[in-house]
Amino acid sequence: MSKIFESMRKFYKSRVVAVDSVVLSAVAIAVVLVLVLMSVRTAYAASQETFEEQLGSVQVGNVTGTSPLEVPFITWGGDMPTFYANGNSLTTKPGSIFHKLGLNIKLVNGDDFKQQVRDYMAGKTPFLRSTFDMLGQASEVIASDTRTKGFIIEHLTWSTGGDNAVGRKDIKTVADLKGKTVCLQENGPHVGFLDDMLKSAQLDWSDIKVVWAKDLTGPNGPAEMFKNNQNIDVCFVITPDALALTGKGEGNVKGAKVFLSTAQLSRSIADVYICRKDFYDSNKELVTKFVAGYLKAVEEVIDLKNKYETTGSPEYTKLLEFTKNTLGEGAPTQEEANALIGDCTFVGYGGQLAFFREKGNLHGFEALQKKVLDLAVNRGYAKTRCAFFPSTLDYDSPTFLSYLTKTGVQRKEKFRAEAVQEEIEALTTGALDERTLLTFSINFEPNQDSFSEEQYGAEYKRLVEQADKYANAVFAVRGHSDPTKTLSEIVKAGMKKGILQRAGTEGNYKYSLNGKPLDLSSTKEIIRLIEEGAFDGIAEYNPRETMQAALNLSRQRAEALRDSIINYAESHGLHLDKSQVQPTGVGIKEPFIAKPSNMDEAKQNMRVEFRLIKVSAEATQKSDFDF
Amino acid sequence: MKNIIRKLAVVICMLLILAPFFQPWSYAEDVYTDNVVIVLDCSGSMREPMYNTDIMKLNAAKSALKDVLKQVQETTHIGLLQFSAGNTSKEWLYPLGVKKDVEFMNAIDTPKPGGNTPLGKYMKIGADRLLQEREKQHGYGSYRLLVVTDGESTESPCPVDSYTQDIISRGIIIDAVGINMDRAHTLATKVHSYRSANNPGSLKKALAEVFAEVGSVKNDATGKEVFELIAPLPSEVAAAMLQALSASGNHPVGEKPKPKQEPQAQAGQDAQQVQSGATASQDHSAALLMWVIIGVVVIALLALLAKLTE
Numbered sequence: 001m002s003k004i005f006e007s008m009r010k011f012y013k014s015r016v017v018a019v020d021s022v023v024l025s026a027v028a029i030a031v032v033l034v035l036v037l038m039s040v041r042t043a044y045a046a047s048q049e050t051f052e053e054q055l056g057s058v059q060v061g062n063v064t065g066t067s068p069l070e071v072p073f074i075t076w077g078g079d080m081p082t083f084y085a086n087g088n089s090l091t092t093k094p095g096s097i098f099h100k101l102g103l104n105i106k107l108v109n110g111d112d113f114k115q116q117v118r119d120y121m122a123g124k125t126p127f128l129r130s131t132f133d134m135l136g137q138a139s140e141v142i143a144s145d146t147r148t149k150g151f152i153i154e155h156l157t158w159s160t161g162g163d164n165a166v167g168r169k170d171i172k173t174v175a176d177l178k179g180k181t182v183c184l185q186e187n188g189p190h191v192g193f194l195d196d197m198l199k200s201a202q203l204d205w206s207d208i209k210v211v212w213a214k215d216l217t218g219p220n221g222p223a224e225m226f227k228n229n230q231n232i233d234v235c236f237v238i239t240p241d242a243l244a245l246t247g248k249g250e251g252n253v254k255g256a257k258v259f260l261s262t263a264q265l266s267r268s269i270a271d272v273y274i275c276r277k278d279f280y281d282s283n284k285e286l287v288t289k290f291v292a293g294y295l296k297a298v299e300e301v302i303d304l305k306n307k308y309e310t311t312g313s314p315e316y317t318k319l320l321e322f323t324k325n326t327l328g329e330g331a332p333t334q335e336e337a338n339a340l341i342g343d344c345t346f347v348g349y350g351g352q353l354a355f356f357r358e359k360g361n362l363h364g365f366e367a368l369q370k371k372v373l374d375l376a377v378n379r380g381y382a383k384t385r386c387a388f389f390p391s392t393l394d395y396d397s398p399t400f401l402s403y404l405t406k407t408g409v410q411r412k413e414k415f416r417a418e419a420v421q422e423e424i425e426a427l428t429t430g431a432l433d434e435r436t437l438l439t440f441s442i443n444f445e446p447n448q449d450s451f452s453e454e455q456y457g458a459e460y461k462r463l464v465e466q467a468d469k470y471a472n473a474v475f476a477v478r479g480h481s482d483p484t485k486t487l488s489e490i491v492k493a494g495m496k497k498g499i500l501q502r503a504g505t506e507g508n509y510k511y512s513l514n515g516k517p518l519d520l521s522s523t524k525e526i527i528r529l530i531e532e533g534a535f536d537g538i539a540e541y542n543p544r545e546t547m548q549a550a551l552n553l554s555r556q557r558a559e560a561l562r563d564s565i566i567n568y569a570e571s572h573g574l575h576l577d578k579s580q581v582q583p584t585g586v587g588i589k590e591p592f593i594a595k596p597s598n599m600d601e602a603k604q605n606m607r608v609e610f611r612l613i614k615v616s617a618e619a620t621q622k623s624d625f626d627f
Numbered sequence: 628m629k630n631i632i633r634k635l636a637v638v639i640c641m642l643l644i645l646a647p648f649f650q651p652w653s654y655a656e657d658v659y660t661d662n663v664v665i666v667l668d669c670s671g672s673m674r675e676p677m678y679n680t681d682i683m684k685l686n687a688a689k690s691a692l693k694d695v696l697k698q699v700q701e702t703t704h705i706g707l708l709q710f711s712a713g714n715t716s717k718e719w720l721y722p723l724g725v726k727k728d729v730e731f732m733n734a735i736d737t738p739k740p741g742g743n744t745p746l747g748k749y750m751k752i753g754a755d756r757l758l759q760e761r762e763k764q765h766g767y768g769s770y771r772l773l774v775v776t777d778g779e780s781t782e783s784p785c786p787v788d789s790y791t792q793d794i795i796s797r798g799i800i801i802d803a804v805g806i807n808m809d810r811a812h813t814l815a816t817k818v819h820s821y822r823s824a825n826n827p828g829s830l831k832k833a834l835a836e837v838f839a840e841v842g843s844v845k846n847d848a849t850g851k852e853v854f855e856l857i858a859p860l861p862s863e864v865a866a867a868m869l870q871a872l873s874a875s876g877n878h879p880v881g882e883k884p885k886p887k888q889e890p891q892a893q894a895g896q897d898a899q900q901v902q903s904g905a906t907a908s909q910d911h912s913a914a915l916l917m918w919v920i921i922g923v924v925v926i927a928l929l930a931l932l933a934k935l936t937e
Contacts, residue, residue: 421765482849483865484849484854484857485849485853486872487869488856490872502859510859518859518864519861519864526864526868526871527867527870530868531796531874531875532792533793536796536819537818537819539819543872544795544798545769545800547798548769548770552769555767585767587873589870591866594862594863594865594866594869595865595866596854597854599851602854
C-alpha cells in the first residue's frame with residue numbers, strides 16, 4: 001500500500017513540475033510577444049502617437065515682451081533674408097530693414113520643432129517657424145488654447161531641391177515605392193513630402209513600411225540609417241546627405257541615387273511663419289511690418305545674389321558669412337550657405353497674394369491646409385481637424401505697395417515649349433524611362449478624336465493636380481497607335497514584291513521569306529530587307545506611309561488631349577501652367593502587343609500615356625519667384 | 628477726326644512694336660506639315676514642244692504646276708528645285724516653305740531650258756532637304772519628292788537607282804511624271820507612283836493627282852481580315868519588323884547615320900558606384916531577430932529554473 005502512495009506522490013510531483021514548466025514557458029512566450037509588439041510599435045507606428053502625446057505636458061502663457069521680440073529661424077535658405085533684414089545679426093542692428101521699420105528682434109534657433117512649439121505655447125515668442133506640413137502635425141496642440149490658435153502670416157518659400165528621396169538602384173519611379181521600406185525623420189518636414197509622393201502614385205502609407213529616424217540628419221538621421229541598413233530601400237534626406245550618399249566620397253552607398261527631389265516635386269514643402277492669435281489681434285501693425293520687412297529683404301537678397309554670381313557682391317558675402325557662422329554645421333562654408341539659398345525658391349509679394357487670395361490655386365492656403373490636416377488626422381498626429389487662420393494682412397496697403405519694388409511680378413510659364421519638345425523627341429525610350437517620375441494612361445477607340453471630361457475627367461484631374469505639385473517637371477502627353485495596319489501593309493507589300501510567300505488555307509496560313517519558312521531565325525534577314533527598302537515602292541501598299549500617318553495621328557490625338565486638359569482646368573477654375581503639358585506622338589513604336597490577334601488586343605495599343613518627366617535647366621524659363 | 632486717326636495710328640504702331648513681346652500659350656508649333664519638293668527638269672530637251680502641240684514641254688509643266696498649286700492648301704510646304712536651266716544658276720527657285728502664290732508663280736516663271744539631266748544628284752538634293760525638314764519637325768508630317776522630267780539621267784555612273792532605293796527606304800514618297808516619253812521612265816518601276824503625260828491636259832491631271840494624295844487623311848480603323856493576315860507572323864518577328872520600319876534616319880541620302888547624342892538630364896543627382904561596408908542594424912527585422920533571441924534565452928532560463936525547483 002505504501003508503495004502505491006509513494007508512486008502516486010512521485011506521479012503528482014512530476015505533474016506539478018511539468019505544469020509549472022508549461023505555465024512558465026507560456027508566460028515567457030507572452031512576455032516575448034509583448035516585447036516584439038512593442039518593438040513593432042516603436043519602429044513602425046510612432047505616428048499613431050498624437051503630437052500632443054509626443055510633446056508631453058505643455059505650459060500655456062501670454063506673450064511677454066515685444067522688445068526685443070523673439071523670432072525663431074531654422075536652418076533653411078528661406079531664413080537668410082530674415083538674417084539680412086535683421087542686419088546680419090541675431091539682434092536687430094541699427095540701419096537694418098527691421099530697424100528702419102521700428103522692430104527690435106532677437107533671432108533664435110528653432111531647429112528643434114518640439115521646443116519651438118513649447119516656446120510658442122508658453123508665450124516666449126508669438127511666432128512659429130516651420131513647414132506647413134509640420135504645423136499640421138502640431139495643429140491640435142496649437143489650437144488647444146484660444147490664445148495660441150495660429151494665423152499663417154507668411155509663405156516664405158517652396159523647397160526646390162533641398163529635400164531628396166534617395167533610393168537603392170531598383171527604385172526608379174515613385175510607383176516603385178510599393179512594398180518598400182522607407183526611412184525618414186519622425187515629425188520632420190519629409191512626412192508631407194512622402195505623403196505627396198504616395199498620393200501621386202495612388203499609393204497609401206499601408207503600401208510601404210516606415211522606419212522612423214529621430215533626427216533629420218546626423219548619426220540618428222535617415223542617411224546614416226540607410227547607409228547602415230540594407231533593408232531600408234529609400235531614405236528622405238536633405239541635400240548634403242543626398243550628395244554624400246550618392247557621391248564618390250566617403251559615406252556613399254553603392255547604386256544609391258536621388259530618384260526624386262523637391263527640384264521636381266516643387267510644390268510640396270511650403271515654409272511658413274505662423275503667429276499666435278492673441279498677439280496677431282493686438283499687434284497687427286507689428287506683424288505687417290515684420291512680413292513687409294521680410295519681403296523687402298527677399299527682394300534685396302535676390303538682387304544681391306544675382307550680382308554675387310556675376311560681378312560679386314560684398315553685401316551678399318557678408319550675409320553668407322553670417323549664415324555660415326550662425327548655422328555652423330548647417331552651412332559650414334560660404335558656398336554651402338549659398339547652396340542653401342539655392343535649394344529653395346522665394347514666393348515674394350506675389351506669392352502672398354496667390355497663396356492667401358487666389359481661388360483655384362491648388363497650392364494655395366486652402367488646398368494646403370486641407371492636405372496637412374488630412375495628413376495629421378489620418379496619420380494620427382491629431383485626433384481632430386484644427387484649422388489655421390489665413391493671413392488677413394492688408395497687402396494693398398502702402399506698407400507693402402509703397403515699400404516693396406517687385407509687387408508687379410506676374411506668374412510666368414515655366415518652360416520653353418520648343419526646348420521641351422526638342423528634348424523629349426530626342427530621348428530614346430531608355431533615356432525617357434530614366435527621366436520618368438510617374439506614368440499613367442488612357443485608352444481610346446479607333447478613329448476617336450475627341451476626349452470628353454465625362455469619360456476622362458478623373459485622369460484630367462489627376463494630371464492637373466500632379467502638374468501643380470510637380471511644378472518643375474513636364475507632363476509628356478504621348479499618343480500611341482496600334483501597328484496592326486502597318487504590319488499588314490508590310491505583309492501585303494512583301495507578297496506583292498514576291499519577298500514573302502503565303503501557303504496553306506484560311507486560318508492556317510504560313511509565310512516564307514524568299515523561299516525559307518518565316519520564323520525567329522528570319523528576324524535578322526527581314527530587318528535587313530526592311531531597312532534597305534525592299535518592301536517599299538508599291539503605290540497601293542506603303543507601310544511607311546501608314547506608319548507615318550499613325551505617327552501624325554498619334555500626335556494629333558495627344559494635342560487634342562492636351563487641349564481637353566486645358567479646357568478642363570479652365571472650366572473648373574484650376575490653375576495649370578500650360579507650358580507644362582507637352583503633346584508628342586509615338587506612333588506604332590511602343591505597342592503593348594506587337595502583333596494583336598483581335599480588336600480587343602489592338603485597342604490595348606491605342607492609348608495616350610501621361611509621363612511626368614524631368615527636363616533640363618535649358619528647357620526652363622528662369623525666374624526669381626515661384627508662386 | 629484727324630486727331631483720332633493719328634492717335635489710332637500711334638496705338639497701332641505701339642501694338643505692332645510690342646506684339647513680339649506678347650506670346651500666347653507657349654506651345655511648340657504644330658509640326659505635322661505636309662512637305663513637297665518638286666524637282667523640275669529644265670534640261671535642253673524640255674525646249675521641245677509636246678506631241679501635237681507647239682507648247683514647249685517646260686512651259687506646259689510650268690503652266691500645269693501653276694494651275695495645280697493654286698488649289699493646294701496654304702498649309703502645305705512647297706519647294707521648287709530645278710536643274711540645268713540655261714538662264715539661272717539658282718537651284719532652289721522656291722525654297723521649301725509655306726506656299727505663297729505670288730512668289731511661287733514668279734519663281735516658276737524663271738527657268739529656261741538649258742543643259743543635260745543630272746537627275747540623281749537633284750533627287751538627292753531634294754530628298755536631303757526633306758529629311759532636314761523632317762528632323763526639324765521631329766518626324767511628324769508627310770514628305771514627298773515629285774520628279775517632273777522628260778528623260779533619263781545623263782550622269783555617269785548613274786546614281787539614280789541607289790539614291791531612289793535609299794530615299795524610299797527613308798519613308799519619302801517619290802512620285803514621278805514622265806513628259807512625252809516614248810517608253811516609261813526607268814523610275815517607273817522603282818518609285819511609289821509613275822504617271823505618263825503626253826499632252827498638257829494629261830500633265831495637269833497627273834500633277835493634280837499627286838497633290839490630291841498630299842496629306843490625305845488616314846485612320847486607325849482595322850478590319851477583321853488584317854488580324855488573319857498577320858496572325859502567322861511570330862510575335863518577335865513582328866516586333867522586329869516594326870522597329871526596323873521606324874528606324875530610318877534623317878541623315879543625307881547615300882551616307883551613313885551619325886551616332887545620336889542624347890540630351891543631358893540635369894534634374895536630380897546621379898548615383899555613384901561605391902561599395903558600402905555598413906552592417907549595423909536598426910531596422911525592424913533586426914529588432915525582431917534580437918527579441919526572438921532574447922525570448923529563446925528567457926525560455927531557456929525559465930526551463931532551467933523549473934528544473935532547479937524540482
